[in-house]
Amino acid sequence: MVRQNQSVFAQLYAITDIVCIQVIFLLSYWLKFQSGWIPFEHSLPFNRYFLWALVYGLIAVGTGYIVGFYTSKRRKNYAFEFYKVIQVHIISLFILLSVLFIYKEVDVSRSFLLLFIMNNILALSFYRYLLKVTQRGMRSRGYNKQFVLILGAGTLGRRFYKSVNHHPELGFEVLGFLDDHKDVHDQPNENMKPILGAIDDLEATLKEHLVDEVIIALPLDAHHKYAQIINVCERDGVKTLIIPDFFDVLPSRPYFDNFAGIPLINVRDIPLDEVRNRLLKRAFDILFSAATLLIISPLLLLIALAVKLDSKGPIIYKQERVGLNRRNFFMYKFRSMRTDYAHTSDTGWTVKDDPRMTALGKLLRRTSLDELPQFLNVLLGHMSVVGPRPERPYYVEQFKEDIPKYMVKHHIRPGITGWAQMNGLRGDTSIEERIKHDIFYIENWTFLFDLKIIMKTFVNGFVNKNAY
Template sequence: MIKENQRLLNWLLKLADVSIAILVMPVAYYIRFDLLFGRPGIGPGYYMQLLVVILPLYLLLYYQFNLYDPFRYKSLLSEVRRVVQANAVGLVLIFVLNFFLREVDVSRLTIVIFSALNTTLTSLIRVSLRKTLRVLREKGYNIKHLLLVGWNESTGDFFDRITSNKQFGYQIEGYLSDKVRQVGNRSILYKGTISHLAGLLDQEEIDEVIISLDYDEFPLLAEIIEVCENEGVKSNLLPFYTKYLPSKPYIDDIDGLPLINIRHIPLDNFLYSFLKRAFDIVASALGLVVLSPLLLVTAVGVRLTSPGPVIYKQLRVGRNKKEFMMYKFRSMRVDGNADMTTWGGRADSRRTAFGTFIRKCSIDELPQLFNVLKGDMSLVGPRPEREYFVQKFREEVPLYMLKHLVRPGITGWAQVNGWRGDTSIVERIKCDIYYIENWSFLLDLKILIMTVFKGIINPEEEL
């Protein structure tokens, strides 16, 4: 809805974002070398040239962090948090870019100041715009007047969300229905039967019509749409089966016939799948080389602190529900590793002291880099589980089996959001499904960076 206004706002925001970055880079240079003093190893021209490269990256990051989505549907706090996250990732990318450019005289402090100023001003612009729009809506400007046609469970949910979020800028004028409906304690006017639609659109100020018919009323759909178009009023469909649809449904075109995918999986695309797999191979191989000293020290630690094999192998369920052998550094006594039906809690008596340490720091997961090289796993994806728990959770947790549509990962969206170890399986699956339906290469990079800062130390484990 209101896509035309949103497009204009998006262009203004992009222009503002670019202008802010161009402004703050020389300011950051001035602060670093004039206010804080110091001898510049390289002139300001290099930083401005660097800006030409990083500006497109920043715009891509802002897209990835949904900073150009409609304002009406997001909280202000959520948007500011995403600005901070996007700029944090951008800061890391700038440092990586400078590493490859091999420019040793670049001032890291200048880049940090640039990032801090850019984050602050970008957030202020969005806060100011939100506040301005809210004031205008409170005064009756930029308000969209809606009329509901039909009433069912989906309509009630829609009404509740619109009325509880005034910042969306919508006002529901009432509803039409051919049947007496139970609307509960909702304060909404009954405007008559569906046959009154044409007259209402002609007499009242209605900006958009929300069509929400029950399955037995669908024969009326064509007539309702025709009435809306004849009156020059936009119409929107709110199907009674919305609970079965994803928030962003993907529509295929079958020779001109639209086909809604209930579960669109971006990684079904060969190019995306190839890109992710190529990155997994390169990154896991590089990781094994770089981390080889740590792997060696850990192996020695496991062997010296408890008799038995260094690597613990366990069957897990992966992509397409196929089992594979997952590797971990052994963290339990040999006689405590055979139980396949016990959920390992933080106070598990089977663990060794060294095992508790490596689990706390997630070091026990590092051998899974070999699983990534083999193709059983990915660096990022839903965590794999044992067959016993797969069968248990598939009966208890809605949509649990959807996690097996992609390769499992060493880390994932659930883990960096705190849902790891002995935590809610329901919340974990929600995160997994979000990841599966919204995958992008930038999202994988975001998760990997977040893992470094908040996903390595496991708060569920005690030393």
């Protein structure tokens, strides 16, 4: 029943979004072409624009279904919904531009499209915000609530109960607990809901109380009861959710996978494991790197000439690094050290006023200009524009023993810039903090997150006080 309701609501949301998009189209068309506030060039007639607005509405709804915009968000906050609105309309804009290109519709006003997309993002975000506030208000008055029964009043159950109480806006209310050890866990002084009975009283409890979800928070030695519990819940049409007794050792976003019909718990959700995400990121890497190399080619030639004149040795320095899936590759940089110190560069940290550095090398390092040849690594598939910075094999062997979860960073391609670097973590900074930021990036990757990091790289500049 719950899933059916969610499906109905998803369809209502989709229809409402299409209607809203058409209303926004009419407003945007009036602002651009009829208000007189914005100068405009000769363009297509109204009916052609209206046709493409309808197409855009269908594209936006289809994209929304693909990225999970129309799934249940009871457990999500508004920030998640706002992010999804932006994601849907940015992706839909690129799809629409592709369709316009295919159909050679070159007379569509680009400034109108920008106005149309911005108005959609603002209007839909405001509409969803009002909807969220209305839902929270209804739930605070007791409407649209989901009633929860927790099986297990031990550490897991009490922890979940406290989490539910910290988020009343989500509309969940705990009715109580069932536990076989009431004399041990019954602690009325903790302001907890009562223990209504033993685990075997589940069927009677479901008949006596209106329960929407049963949360199983039992210890490992009670797993033999799961089958009976699930059977009772499914017979009464109650959703069952399980908190694994070992969840403390799991990362923040594990998920269920499937292999040959056998369910598996994947302990780390990595968005780039999905083919569509990998293809999107790789396509962007190729286009961005090729365009960048073309634009900065005069600067590359100038730096190459300066390196050659500054000191003896090759212009490009190749250094072995550990990349995707722990495979080694050679990372390219403009040479910044004297060649007589080459044998120490793979095992020695660079420090302030490092005697191995050339005069030009210090400037290249401080401004990160020595990193520019790594766009070739991106084109070759060794690296990505955005990702964790790769390290030398010598240090990887040390860090993986001393720093928890250090090797997780090798689940994706390393990058020229990254989330850790945008938070000032490069050069002589904490490796532990870098890894925390790298793992956050890996688990929360989105295309917009990459764009944000790239924009911050340009805004913050390339000069770093910790880069030697």
